[in-house]
Structure formats: C-alpha cells, structure tokens
Amino acid sequence: MSWADLLPPFILGSSLLPGLVIFFLPESRRTLRTALNLASACLKLVAVAVLMAVVATGGQPRWEWSLAPGFDLALQADALSLLFVTLSAGLWLVTTVYAIAYLEGAPQRSRFFGFFSLCVSATVGIALSADLLTFLVFYEILTITTYPLVVHRGTRRSLAAGGTYLVYTLSGGVLLFVGTAWLTALAGPVDFASGGATVDTLIHEHPGALRAIFALLVAGLAVKAAIVPVHGWLPVAMIAPAPVSALLHAVAVVKAGAFGILRVVYDVYGVQAATDLGVLTWLAGFATITILFGSLRALVQDDLKRRLAYSTVSQLSYITLGAALATPLALTGAVVHLVHQGLMKITLFFCAGNLSETLGVRRVSEMAGVGRRMPWTMRAFAVAALGMIGTPPIAGFVSKWYLGAGALSSGDGWALAVLVASGLLNAAYFLPILKTAWFEPARKAWPVSSGRLETSWMLLLPPLVTAALSLLVGVCAGVDASPLAWAGRIAREVFGP
Amino acid sequence: MDGPVTASVGWLVAAPLAGSVATFLLRGRRGASEAVLLLTALAAALATNGLVARIMGSGPYTVEIGSWGAPAGIEWAVDDLSAAFLAVALPVWIAATIVAHGLLHSPRSPRDARVFRKEPGPTARTFWPLWLLLWGGVNALFLSADLFNLYVALELAGLAGVALVATAGVLPALQAALRYFFANVAGSISFLTGVALVYHRYQTLDLQLLRSAAESDASTTVALALLGAGLLLKAALFPMHAWLPRAHAAAPAPVSAILSALVVKAPVYLVLRLWLDVFHVALPPSVLTFVGALGAIGIVWGSARALRVERLKSLIAYSTVAQVGLLFTAFPIVHAAGSRDARWGLVFLAVGHAVAKASMFLAAGGLARAHGHDRLDQMTGFGAREPLCTYAFGLGGMSLLGVPGTIGFSGKWLLATSGLEVWAVPWVVAVSASALLTAAYVWRVLAIAIRSAPEPAGTRPLARRIAWSAFALAVLTVALGLGSGPFVEPLP
Amino acid sequence: MTSLVLYPLAGVVALALGLAGLVTRPHLLTKVLAFNLMATGASLLLVGLGHDGTASSDPVPQAMVLTGIVVSVSATAVALAIIARLSRLDPDGVERSD
C-alpha cells in the first residue's frame, strides 16, 4: 500500500470532506465557505497533477475498501480515468469561481455548495472507479446529490423539473443495478482493468444473457448520456441555476453516462466480444438518431438554455457513436470529444448564465444587439459556438475530424455523412444566435453595467478561460500533453500499438 | 473471552425490566428517572459489547438463566442473526430515548393541535416504566431460545407497545391502541396454539433440539401454519396491515420509531428463524412464493397509500407496511439461494430499515413538535427551518431507497446477486424496482421541504438534541453501509 | 369420545368461537370477552394435548398454561383500562368500533 495508492481516495476526499463541513456552515460565514470551496478545488487539481505524474511513470495506484462480504469498492487510475478526472477537477475550479459570483446574495448557499462538492466527489469517484460495482455506487450517488442542485430555487417549476429528472435517472439507476448484479452473478466481480476478460469466458455459454445485460447496462447509462428516447430530462432540468447547468448538465452528469458507455463497451465487454454479440450496431443506430434528433429539436427552441441542452443531447451522442464504431481512430475521437465538448459546452452555459444574470435575457429572440452590451461574453460564446460547429482551429474540429476518420477506417461511411450533416445543423442553430447578437440593433436599452467590466469579473473570467482553453486545445492538438495525444494513448492501450 | 468492559447477555433483559420497576416506583421524579435510564443504557451497552465480542470470537452460544435445566429454565441463545439485530437495536434505543426525553421535558406546544395536544400526552410517570418494559421485551424476543419463551416475549412487547400508543391520550390514539391490541392478541393466541401443537408433536420447545428433530408431516405443517399466521399478523404483512398505520401514526414519535424499527421487525426475524432455519426441512417453497407475492402487493399498496396520506407520520407508517412487504419478497430469494450472502442481504435490509425508519420517525417527531402539527400541506419549506431534521429524514429515505453508501444498498446488492445466481428473477426485480416506489413518497416529502415558502405561524425552535439524535441515526445507516465489512467478514 | 380427544376438541371449539366473536362483534367489551374465551381455549388445548392417557400427566404444558393465564389476565387489564379511558372521551364509541 504505497503512498501512491492513497492518491485516488485523497482526490475523492479532497472535495467530499470540505463539502460535509460546508453543509454545517451557517449562511453568514461567506468568506470561510468561499475559502473552503476554492482551497478544496485547488487541492484536488494539485492531487490530480501528482497522480498524473505517477501514472505517467508507469505507476498503477489502486485502493480497495471492503463494504460487506463479496462487495468492496476499488479506485484505480488508468489513462481514461485520469482524463475524466482532470476534466472534472479543472472545470470544477472554474465553475466554483463562477458559482460564488452567480449566487451572490442567494439563500441556502451552504446547502448548495455542500451538494455541489458531493456531486464533484461522485463524478471523481465515477472516473476513478476500478470495477463496475464502484462505478454503480458513485453513479447512483451522483443522481441523488444532483437533485437538490436542480431544484435549488425551490419554485414550483423547478420542483416539477426535479421530479421529471428523478423519474428518468432513478429508473435508469434501477436498470443499471439489475444489469450489474446479473453480470456479477454470472461472472463474479467485473474489473475494468481486465479489458473484457470477464465477459470473454462467458460469451459461449450465455450469449443471450450477455446481450440482455448489455441492453440493461447501456439503457441505464443512456439516461444520463441523454440518448433518445430517455433524454427528456435534460432540457427540463435547464431550469437549474447556470452553474448547475454548466457543470452538471454539460460536464459531470452527462459525461458520467458517456464515460460509462465507454467503460462498458471497452473495459467490461471488450471490443471483440461487443462486435461478436452484434450489440454495437444498435448503439450506433441510437447514437445517430440522437445526433440528428437533438440538432433538429435545438433548431426550434427559442429559450437559449433549452437550445443548448438539446445541442448537448446531440453532441454527446458523438461520443457514443465513436464508441460504437469500435476503431482506434473513432475511439480517439470519442475520448477527445469527451474533453472538448465539456470545455465548449461549459463556456456556452457560462455565457447563457451571464446573459440571464446580468441582463435577464433568457430567449434567443431577446438577444438582439447583446453583443454590443456584453462583448467579451459574446466573444467567448462565439468561439465556443464555432467550435461546436466544427470550424478549425477550435477543439470541436479536432474531435469531429478523428470521429470522421474513425468512421471511415471501419467502413461506416454513413457516419461521416451524419457528422457533416450534424455540423450543418449545428451551424443552423448556432449562427443565427451570433447574427442576432452581433448584427441586429438592440431592441431595448440594456441596464448599464456599474463597474468598468460588462459584469462582475468572477462571472466573466470563467467563460473566457474555458473559451481560451478550447481554442488552445484545438490549435495545439499535436502537442504531447494535449487531450488528443492522451486519447491516442488510451486508444493504443485498448487496441494495442 | 469476557473483556473487562462486557457483561453477561442476561443483563440485556434484566436491566430494562429492573429499570422499569424502578422508574415506576420513583413516579417519574426528574433526577432519579434520568439516572435509571442512564444505568439501563449503560448495562445494555456493556451487554451488547460483550455479546458482539463473543460472537465475533467464538460464534453462537447459549446462556442459562439461573443455571436451571433446559425444559424448565429459560435460555438465551445468541447467533449471528440475533447479534446483528441486537447490535443495531442499541443505538436505536439510545437515540429514541434521548428524543423521548427531549419531547417529554421541552415546553408544551402552545397551539391546541387536535392530533397532538400535549396536555393528555405521556407524562414521565407513565411513560418511562412502559418504555423500559418494551425495551426488555424486545431484547427478550431476540434472545429467546425456545418457543414458549418467544410467546411470552411477544406478549410482553405487544402489551407494552399498546400501552405506549395509548399514552398519546387523544381519542384516535386510544382507538388505534385497541385495534393494535386485538390484532396483537389474535396473533399471540394463534402463535400459542402453534406452540401447543409443536409440543404435542416433538415433546420439546427448545429451538436447538427442534432444529435436529424437525421433519415434514401433517401436524408439523398445521403447527407451522399457526405459528406463521400469528407472526405475519404481528408483522403487519399485507392484507393484515390495517392496524399498523393507525397505531404508528397516532403514537408519540419515539414510540412509533421503536414500533416500526424493532417491534415489527421481531416477527419478521422469527419467521426467518422458524421457517427458514428451524423447520427448514418442513417448508415447501410454494409457501414462500405465496408470502412473497403478498409482500410485493404490500409494497405497491403501502407506497400508494403513502403518496396520498396528508400526515407525515402516517406516510412513514405506510412506508413501514411497504418495507415489511419488501422484506417478505426477499424471503424466496434467501430460501432459493440458501447462501450466506443472501441471508446477510436480508439481515442488512432489515437492519437498515430499522435504523432508517427510526431516524425518519424521530425527525418527524421533531418537525411535529416544531410546527405543532404534522400535516404535510401546512409544513411547506421546513427544509430551511429545520435543516437537521430534513437531512435526517432524507438520509433515512436514501437508505430505504438503497442508495449506494448506505446499508440499504449493501442489502439489495447481496440479495440481487445471490438471487440472480439461482435465477429468482421476479423477486430480484421486485426488490430492485421497489426503490422507485420508495423514491416517490420520500421525494414527495423532500419536495415539500425544499419548496421555498413563508414560515407558517406558531413554529417554535426545537430542542437541539432531538434533531441531532435523529441525524446521528441517519448517519449510522451510512456508517453501517460503509463500515460493516470487517464485522461481518468472520461470521458464518 | 375418549377424554384424549374431548378436551383438545373443546379447546379448538372455544378458540374458534372466541375468534369469531372477536372479529364480528362491534362492542369492545364483547371483544375483550371473546379474547379471554380464545385464551382459555388455547390453554385447554395445551393441557388436553399434554395428557397421554396414563396417570402421570406431563407437567410442562401445565406450567405453560399458568403463564398463559397470567398473560391473558394482564392483557385484559390493559384492554379494560384503555376502554375505560376511551369511554370517558367518546361514550358511544365503545359500542360500535368498526
């Protein structure tokens, strides 16, 4: 049990313990709460960096804790989990800064930041989980700790939205539970490091059962990965405050679903078993339907956050499609899109939050001339929107390119056509927003910003940072430490050199 | 292996009974009754500590009281099953006692709430003796090693429970107490008749001897039927559940906590003991399917009622009906799988329910005292006013739901995996899907809590210890969920 | 109709009658009486089965019946106390409990 093995639980605890402390802080202790929040976020980033160094030098830290006979939690850090942990830790710090400013003067902030930290701990737990059971444990905890954030405002509408959210995610949780239990019953504990070894032993005796289990697992994950027809909760949950929609519905919650699908296809079943069982074609089919459906629905939404939500539904299924195509390039594209989409989408939600918080603008039709009033926010929005469309050199282009190349290397030309078509649809619902914001005269006089900047610096800095990141990640995709190179390493690990 | 800090397991029953007599004689004088309570709790803690240490060390054992022989004397038997229930019962009792003390001695609610008018409520003089009597009775239930002793313990616990429900003083409480009385009595008589038949057939009532002598024939089946029917009525399995919601809703909060958490759990434990352990040989699986089906309907029935009732405590009471149904749907899995995991799964589920339900009832008690009533439609937004009670209720609800990290999840996980190994799919689906129904009524209350609303008139600050003990129990569900591994590992 | 069968049979009949009374009669006091009838029936059954025709009857059932009687007496006491309190609060509630 070298010190490195203690890193994963330390990373988990670095947001869990402060979170529990924040729960019991009285509302008035604003500075202590902010200090705790920021300190735990930075601590987690540092710990992740140390973990990255350990893994880079070939270390395989693994930590286990027995809960009951035949039922223990295991955390470990392989390349894929590190990618997701880094993304979560980084974006959590940015979102915490944003949330502190966004919720200035709002009631119940201790409760908010308490659950906020629990959510991130659950996401980190999901990322670092070493076997399917630990993944399930943190997956469910994420569902439960997200609910209070979605209904934070306590209005009737947000509670209705919270209700819908629960119905979807809890039923998904039950499906995942039964699937995991069934697989464990058949094949014993399902470890991710085995890369599908557990399933290979069973593929001859129980092909039918394995297909059913795959359906159960992916159905449970599809709820969070917002795949049609179980995506309904995501647009509804947009009623949550902006930092919640930014971190949870663009990064943590939906990414947990997509990450889960990657784990199930590549680490639980393994590519060979999954293709033999013929389940990947179904997955690809659902992903394609979602990509096109999400974009079409986004076209007709006038509410900005709902349009972004449907865009998330569509963009997330790129990852599922990449996973389903099962070729090294497609996997690289899928994994790198996990990071890129997170960066771009969180920028969009930050900007949407700025608009609604500073100007009270929630609908696209009200955004005429907003570019004049909030230039920097809209510039960040433009960079992220163009990235989502796939224009080089922003991040979205890189992942779309690799997904397209991956589709061709497995002979599925149609997937490339879907990607190009989806790119056009993205343009169709993003560019009008830019046109309205920049090229139409403002219809009403915006409230003048008090300070020198268009809004408080803590609301403005996060979107700019994430927009710059998505630009940097796109332009310098060739650099060794870029997510693309990291995804390439993961693909090589899965498919062999 | 008696360490310095342990006591013989006999004290578990002797101390509460003695305490009950002592508090009765002291007529609830303030300083003295607290001392007796403390002494009893201390004795129970030492005994439980000794019991757990011994069971971990050398496995199941029996203790003769007053060293008389088997047929005439009373024996306490302790094995892994009863140790688990007793170990968990201790914290529940301590927390409930603290809350009871808090409610008894904090200032009365000014508003004249018809349901919860405090004037005719329990006074220390009448409450503590019955409370300790119930404590002794429950402990005796988990320790008895022969059938007649079980009958006496059942009656003891039942009567103490009835009396405690009646101490609430208001008319609905009295009616509910009587209904509870008659149901309890009918069950006991049926159980006694079963005992008679068993004695007639096997000339002994000691469970140990019966386990080896049991075989499948006509008179044993009738005896098992009578024993079983009595216990199922006492455990409030659907459709004989009607007495439970009224009694548990009308009783003072700590009483309903103990009734739901432990007193209802004992008959379930006994059915598990008699049907699956002692008379395992004589038990055809079709019975368990029948009982499991009743349990499944009970889940749906209890949850549907819980979604409609207006009062918080009746909601929690109907949740007990649903959870008891859940336990009985797990019986076929335990029988079919027969594996150690399945048994521990059921034990975790039962124990988890005990702690979670106790924390929910105590939280409800706190909220009722703070608001002066527990009508849900007039408590909107209590999350902001009583955060600790809300977290207690929420965390307890999560354990019932089987959210990972709590002991509820460990139970459901072990049951699901062992169930699926023997292809008991319908029961596993019932156990897993019941979480959705539980979620429905738990989140009905949490939504009311989170809703931002102006503070209703007449709310008063709550004694801190009430909220903290409810919250402590809720945290216990997580502690058990995360930490029970090392304790359970060595047990068979 | 040797005595071996008579007493247990009587016990069962008393038990059945008691249960019927408990369930069907709305009056609370009748219910208490029915409960006592059931208890006596059960005791009779217990003792009847214990007697195996020889001179020396088995002492254990008798011991149990003694305890059974004590239990039913105390139960009746509790029930009557509650009924008394209830009648003070709701006089005509005693006759027609559902």
Place this chain on the structure above:
Amino acid sequence: MTATMTVEAPWLLFGGKLLFDPVSRALLASTLVIWGLAAWSAARTLPADERRPGHFGFFGLVMGGNLIATVAGDPVTFFLGYALLGLCTYPLIAYDRTASTLDSARLYLVYMLIGEGLLLAALVLSWSPPGGGTFPLHLDARWLALLVLGGLGVKAGIPGLHSWMPAAYRATPSAAASALAGATISVAILGTMRLGLFLPDTGVPSAAWVLLGTAGTLFGVVRGLTRSEPEHVLAYSSVSQMGIAITVLGARLTGGTSDAAVLLAVTAFLVHHGLAKGSLFLGVGLVRDGTLARLPRAVVLGGLGIPALALAGLPLSSGSLAKTGLAEATHLVDYLEPFLVVSSAATMMLMLHFLETVVAPTEPSPRRAHVSAAVGPWAASVVSVLLAVWLWPDFRPMARTALRPENMVHALWGPSIGALIWLAVTRTLRRGRRGPAGPSWVERGARVLTARWEGWLGRYRETRPALRQLPTSARRSLRHAAVDFEGAVGSLDRYVGTWTLTGTLFLILLLALSRLL
C-alpha cells in the same frame, strides 16, 4: 529561386507544415500587396463608428486565413486557413447591417458552409494518420473529386456555385471587396492545384475539366454583359477568369505529370488577376463615393482602363505576360491556343462594358467620408498592376517571352477582335442594354425560403404551448390514473381495516398456509 522550403509545425493541429515553393511565394507576395492596399483604403474610407474595430478585427482574421491557406503545406493546415477565411468573411459582407446586406451575407454563408462540409468530407476520406497527410491527396475516386470541386468551387466561382458572388461583392465595403475578389478567390484555385484535383487518378477525363472551364468563361462574360451594376460585372468577370484557369489546368495537368511550368503560369495569371481585380474594386469604390466624378476624365479612364485592359491581356500589360506564359506552357495542347484568344476577346468586351457602366452616372452609396484620401491606395494599386508582375523574379522567363515582338503582336489579336465586336454590338442594341439590376433568381429564392421558414417557426412557437399541452395532458391523464389508483387503494384500505375483513383474511391466510405447507 526555384528552391522549395518547408517549415514543420508539429504542434499545429495534427502536425502542420508550411510550404514556400515558387507558387506559394508568388501568391503570398500578391496577397500581401492586395490586402495591404485594401487595408490602407479601408482605413481611409470607413467611418470611425463602433463597427470599425470589429470590421478590422475580421479583416485581419480573413487575411490570416488567406495567408495560412496560401502557404499551407498539408491538407489540414490548408483547410484551417480556408475555413477561417470563409467564416470570417460573413461579418465583412454584413458590415452595413441593412436587410439586403444581411440577406446576401446569409446566402454567402449557406454556400460557404455546404462547400466546407463537402471539402471536410473529402479531406477526411483521403487522410491517413499519423500527421497531417501530404499534398497532393490521392483522390482515387470520381466522387472524391466532385467533393473537392464542390468544396473549392464555391469560392472559385464555378458556374452554379457562384450565385452568392455578385450580391456579396455589392454588399461588402469596396476596400474589403477588393481583397475578397482579388486574394481569396485565388486561394480556391491554389487549393485545386495543391489537392491535385486535376490529376488523372481521379478518373475525371480532362475533357470534362476543359468543358467546365470554357462554360465558366463564356457564362461569366454573357451574364456580365447583361448586368448594369459595376460590382456584378466584376463578379462575373472573376467567374470567367477562373474558368480560364480551370480550363488550362484541366487540359494540361491531366497530361500525366503536374507540369511545374503550367503551375507557375497559372500562378502568374492568378497574381495578375488578383492585382487587377483588386484595383478595379478600389476604383469602383471611388466611383460610388463620387470622388472620381471630380477627378479629370483622363485620370479616371486611365486608372480604371489600365487594370481593365490588363485583364483583357493587352500587350505590355500584366495580362499579356500571364496569357503568353499560359500559351507557352501549354503549347503541346493544340486547341488551347484559340481558346486563349477567344477568352481575351470576350474579356475585352466585358471590360469595355464595365468601363461604360462605371462612367455612366451611378447613384452614390452612403459612405461619403474621407473622399479624397482614398485616391492614394487606388493609384498605388494601378501602379502595382503595371509593374508587379514584371518585376517578380520567378516570372522573368515569362516576361522575356512576353516582350518578344511576335508575342506582342499575337497578344494584340484577342483584345482588338473583342473591341470591334463590342462596338458593333453596342451600336445596334443601344436600347435593350439596361439588363435587370435586381437580385438574381437564387437570391430571390433564398429570401422567399427564409421568409417561409421564419413564418413556420413563429407559428410553431405559438402553437408550441398547445403542442406542449399534449404531453402534459398525456402526463396529466397519467397522473389522474395514478390518483384514481391511489384513491381506490385508499377506500379499499379503509374497508380492509374493518374487523370483519381482517378476521376473514386471517382465516384465509391460515387455511392457505396449512394447505400449502
């Protein structure tokens, strides 16, 4: 000077490369000149309102994209530059923020997005990891070539994909328009050369390219003659000029090797065309401002005449250098000779028509500030048209052949024939010359389409609440069902609670258990 130099940039996207061979060096120089003059002119003519910083920001971005694409050494970097300049042109076109300019900008954007999508598909189809891939791509299938043609054709103004050009050039401020018309259009042709569109392995016969090129040339001229707006005429002249480049590339390159001489000749042609078109647009800008109306007539005719006649290929002009270079490089292909003559004649006619529309009184555009200051850049552009091509070292051999007397005489044929025909035609058709000035059918179609889409969207959004009711009414009926079920359970529960039922149920349980056991 023919050495090629490549610069590696492994960090850029998937390992970018920059290529400095004679082609890209020449084009780089001409692009810098054109953009420089355009920027200078823009600085002088654009009013200093709040749109100015944004305009210059995008001005720089488009220039950056243009430069990257020009010196790109691998397909991905080329696509980076191409997409960047494509997308950032929208704000330049939509500078005026009026309804018509926004419509033209939207039309341009739609064409550009579809083009880029096709090009992206083509590049991905023929890309092989690792690294950015190499020039030329192995376009091993006919439909691949079509994808590339579609992608680049939008910018190169291939007939059918050119409809956005006239409206866009009319809407864009003149300075930006000169850069767009001058520099960005040659990037598309450079793309076709780099990506090896005309190489034989695409399976497209060289006759097809020639046909396409000729069609473009003639179509451009014919359409140009019917338009009365100077910008529209220049737009169609670009279409025809690019037609010429495509014809030459198609005819010569499919002859096996990618002939370096042909590429250099085409580059010269592109440089010449860029400078001339840029200068003309600056001139038209001044006409719009009414500046030229105040200058002496000789200066106006000279300033506009030189680039116009250069385009037609008059001897001693950059056009003649380019045209002789093309003829000399393609002397093996016999039918190209007459084609070049005909194309010069046609271009001459178009240019004379252009001069006539410019001289005629045209309504002044709103931008009137800094009138006099804009003459400087325009004059510089005219000088660049005269000298730049001759002075460029790589074009010296072509310059020498162009200055040989017999080539000079030969170059005279085309323009003179064109002038004669034009004089004959205009005399007889004096009346009907004023063609329709309104937007082309494509623009009208696009406008109708967007109007109908916005109408439908508006109606959909009003009906949405009704539509939304459907799911909630379905949800409400679901909730009613649940409520009824709970209600039923509630009433049953009261009944179940009664003693009579409890007793009977108890008995049933007893019997069931005993029977089952």
